[in-house]
Amino acid sequence: MTAPRADEIVAGYLARLAAALAPVPAARRLELLDELREHIAEARQALSVETDADVLNILDRLGDPADVVAAEIGRAEIGGAEAPVPARRTSRGLEIAAIVLLLLFWPVGVVLLWMSDTWTTRDKWIGTLVPPGGYLGILVLGPLLAAGTLTTACETVTDDVGHVISSTCPSAGAQTGIDVVFGLVLIMYLIGPILGAAYLAIRVRRNRIPDSSATRDGGTPATVAAGQTR
Amino acid sequence: MALDTLVTQMRKGALEYCVLALLKDQARYGFEIVQRLSQIDGMLTSEGTMYPLLGRLRRDGLVQSAWQESSAGPPRRYYKLTTGGQRALRGFKDEWTTFRAAVDMILETGGAK
Numbered sequence: 001m002t003a004p005r006a007d008e009i010v011a012g013y014l015a016r017l018a019a020a021l022a023p024v025p026a027a028r029r030l031e032l033l034d035e036l037r038e039h040i041a042e043a044r045q046a047l048s049v050e051t052d053a054d055v056l057n058i059l060d061r062l063g064d065p066a067d068v069v070a071a072e073i074g075r076a077e078i079g080g081a082e083a084p085v086p087a088r089r090t091s092r093g094l095e096i097a098a099i100v101l102l103l104l105f106w107p108v109g110v111v112l113l114w115m116s117d118t119w120t121t122r123d124k125w126i127g128t129l130v131p132p133g134g135y136l137g138i139l140v141l142g143p144l145l146a147a148g149t150l151t152t153a154c155e156t157v158t159d160d161v162g163h164v165i166s167s168t169c170p171s172a173g174a175q176t177g178i179d180v181v182f183g184l185v186l187i188m189y190l191i192g193p194i195l196g197a198a199y200l201a202i203r204v205r206r207n208r209i210p211d212s213s214a215t216r217d218g219g220t221p222a223t224v225a226a227g228q229t230r
Numbered sequence: 231m232a233l234d235t236l237v238t239q240m241r242k243g244a245l246e247y248c249v250l251a252l253l254k255d256q257a258r259y260g261f262e263i264v265q266r267l268s269q270i271d272g273m274l275t276s277e278g279t280m281y282p283l284l285g286r287l288r289r290d291g292l293v294q295s296a297w298q299e300s301s302a303g304p305p306r307r308y309y310k311l312t313t314g315g316q317r318a319l320r321g322f323k324d325e326w327t328t329f330r331a332a333v334d335m336i337l338e339t340g341g342a343k
Binding site: 017028031032035036038039041042043045061062063064065067068070071072 | 260261264268275276277278279281282283284285302303304306307
């Protein structure tokens, strides 16, 4: 009873539907495809004599795959109705908190930084490593560094039979060099967090341009859309 | 235009309760639900959108689905009302009856008692 091109026509429709359903989570996508495949099979079974036109009619009644997808992801599926465009998240509370906490309370700041989908992975590494511990880090590391410079500035490395491999024991003149290095490190520690935070803030603004959404860490626009169905 | 939109919205809003009503006394499978609604003019424009709707009703706990063997062909997914679905249907029916009576009354009498 199968019409000459019926199977081909149905397969084509299901392929278009599968492609259109890309934003839908995989398990649900397969379920919907199953249901529509079944629907088509039932409808074809109900025909006494099947022609290609009958099959086209069945598919026509099912509707454009885009309508099915729109119904699934919660936009107006029936023509004419104003579809609320899924809003891009405009609130930046998480990002602002992440940047502020990176400076003030680094451990929490880092967690927020990685939770946000605003930054790329590269940005996140820069954000994690450039403000080295934020100002909390300075409070902890600063005194250690200072103490280290004053007391263990002279360090001798030996191998296990006691031969000297390297020694950083300063000659009297080198001590000023260490002071300079220490000063530079201190300045880096003071400025680093600010620079890191400024970089992240700039990247937030840049990532608000919709065109860059595909490269955002949050994934492709498709997975973002899928996330909005919840 | 504005009227079209209104009609579309009303139909869309009522459709899910019509589906619940179809399942009030018996479980039905997807194709059967679609067929019944399609016979009623204007209720279902894109038949394929019924399946997302059924999925939403199930996620909302108003219907549940189960596979059942069919005498003709592959097993079918049957949908039936949950207790929550029955409650939702009763609630809609009450509201609808009141609303319809009120609008009818005003349309017919111009609000005169």
